[in-house]
Amino acid sequence: MARAAVLGAGSWGTAFAKVLADAGTDVTLWARRAEVAEAISTGHVNPFYLDGIELPPTLAATSDPERALDGADIVVLAVPSQSLRENLAAWTPLIGSDSSLLSLAKGIESGTLLRMSEVISEVTGADPSRVAVLSGPNLAREIAAGQPAATVVACTDEARAVEIQKSCATGYFRPYTNVDVVGCEIGGACKNVIALACGMASGLGLGENTNASIITRGLAEMIRLGVALGANPATLAGLAGVGDLVATCSSPLSRNRTFGTHLAQGGTLASAQAATRGQVAEGVKSCTSVRALAQRSGVEMPLTEAVHKVCHEGLSVREAVGLLLGRRIKPE
Structure with a gap:
């Protein structure tokens, strides 16, 4: 079984490290703060991000990236999308020359408009065949609690995708493989933006008809952009597209949905950030970069524009x- 390092001990990084440990993988979790690493190592809990969830005693944690990365066959990158480049630059000298690099981040980098796999290749110099992404309806707390869920591991090198698949397959977490990295990443970035829109609608007191309409039209935007960038539309009709979209747009556990709801109720960006307990709502920054990517690709994305x-x-x-409802009516 492979050895894994998970870099980033937020809610999803911690939950995925738990999945790896439950699958029998030798895994070390890196936390930026020493007190987080200490709580995980000694108390087998992460009270800062997953309070109330018991973590496996086999899950090691450290605040030393060199220790975490020592001998890692699979390097899991679980930091926010807009801080990935800076963190990765510091970690690159410590990463093995043939390690698989798995991104959990969902977003488009501001300024460069690069997908996370592209950022990883650019910073590390790794061939794109070494870079994988994981995407699906994966709300961290539900998975950490052992509730059944599925996901997609996408990599152009199928053998690496299978290696990662085996490292994280458990009785409650079912990974599927795919070679469509572009489709998985576009789905992951766009769904956060659409979840903000659903949260905004909920904050205005609008109901399930509105929510379903936003999800459906958001999916259409996602597919248009994905196809323009070379994605397989079937990917966006699956777990990494519509599956992730429905979970993120519908659940109160979704940071992006919660953020949007707070904004609609009169909150500011700062107070909405506080409402999500300081955790990053990726869609707030991604809406700008997704919008710019769509404009560059000649793709119309009115929901993203509004967000x-x-x-x-x-x-x-x-x-x-009002702007969305006032748009010209036309065939679907």
Whole structure:
């Protein structure tokens, strides 16, 4: 069985490290703060991000990246998308020359408009065939509690995808493999933006018809962008697309949905951040980079445009809804 290092001890990084440990993989979790690593190592809990979840005694934790990465065959990158480049630059000298690099981050890098796999290859110099992504309806707390879930491990090198698949397959966590890295990453980035829109609608008191409409039209935007960038539309109709979209748009555990709800109820970006207990709502920054990527690709994404205007241009949520409802009617 492979040895894994998970870099990032937030809720999803911790939950995925637990999955790896439960699958029998030798795994070390790196935490930026020493007190987080200490709590995991000695108390087998992460009270900062997954309070109340018991972690396996076999899960080691450290605040020393060199110790975490020593001998790792699979390097799991579980830091927010916009901080990945900076962190990865420091870690690159410690990563093995043939290690598989697995991204859990979901976003498009601001400025460069690169997908996370592209950032990883650019910073580390790793061939793209060494870079994999994981995406699916994976709400961290539910998975950490052992509730059944499925996911997609995408890598252009099928053998690496299978190696990662074996390292994280448990009785409650079922990974599927795919070679469509682009589709999985576009699905993961776009769903956070659409979840913000669903949260905004919920915050206005709108119901399930509205939520379903936003999810469906958001999926159409996601597919248009994905196909323009070379994705297989079937990927976006699966776990990494519609599956992840439904979970993130519908669950109160979704940080992006919660963030959007708070904004609609009159909150600011700062207070919405506090409402998500300081955890990153990736869609807040990704809405701008996804919008720019769509514009560069000649793809129309009105929901994404509206979310960007609310988050970064001062448009009220009610005005955004009015803009969307006032759009020209046409065939679906």
